[in-house]
Amino acid sequence: MGLLDDKVKKQLGDIFKKLTRKVEIVYFTQEFECGVCKDNRAFLEEISGLSDKLGFQTHDFVKDREKCDEYKIDKIPATALLDPEGKDTGVRFFGIPGGYEINSFIQGIFETSGTRQPLPAAVSEKIAAITRDVHIQVLVSLT
Template sequence: MPLLDDAIREEVRTMLTGLTEPVHVVVFTQPFQCQYCAETRQLVEEVAALSDKITVEVHDLSQDGERATALGVDKAPAIVPMRSDGTDYGVRFFGIPSGYEFGSLLDAILTVSAGRVDLMPETRAFLEALPEPLHLQVFVTPTCPYCPRAVMLAHHLAVASPKVRADMVESLEFPELADRYHVYGVPRTVIDEAGQYFIEGAAPEWMLVARIQEAVGMPITASADAHHRH
């Protein structure tokens, strides 16, 4: 039985006419301890069927460890949208992007295809000056209307900078990870692996940048004033 009804399929088909470069989506599933693996694969395949510019590659995480390690995938279900030419922008989904997060999946596919994002000049300058690789983890639930904004912002930073990787993490499917990072409300964007630096809610671009600057020891230059000038 299809996950997407006819009306949504037509809407998605129309959105995907905006694809420029071909997109290759790598999906990781596993046969055990994975509540939504089958549905995640089906969802991606249903979306891919709506555009001749999307191809899908499916792996079993327990069997294809080499491919998973190369892409930094350590849990399933996982979705890695990349360019068909192999360009990997560091955009990741862990857990099924259903409910409100379906919009984040479509945005990621379109953004990876375009290879560019609309960010403030201050944000671009900050990304160029990043002293070290950055791993953002945005914890969400499918029923959270504010979560996609946080996910898309993190993903856009990843597309804009080779130093940034950004994961959507569906909290209910990875409760141990959510516990480790003390996720009690969503969205929660975790900035460092230790979980010392984070931001809650759908923070505006300047606010997330300021928090990242604090986390990596950079001077905090991002402010609401800069944001409002644009």
């Protein structure tokens, strides 16, 4: 039995039918997984199985250090999203993107697939005015 019930799987499957291009979900864990890591892996495997436009791969945080360095993963469980060309988007999720966080995760998948929500012109202008690299972290939680 999976983490998602049949009703949720159907809803997500219907949502993922709207994906235009493939997204690769890259999951980082370790051989001796913590409880949250096991649940996260199961969640991501279920999610990726709902659409042929979702790929899934796993890397070991201890054994695959070069992959962790490549994707700048410094803690687990971690999930990265790759665009249809296999390019790292910089989007990361740490922990299980379930509950209310699933909305951000699904939106991240759609953005990575190429289905983007347009930004207001004023926001686009402010972003265009940024002249240096920035590191943005967004935390989503009920508390």
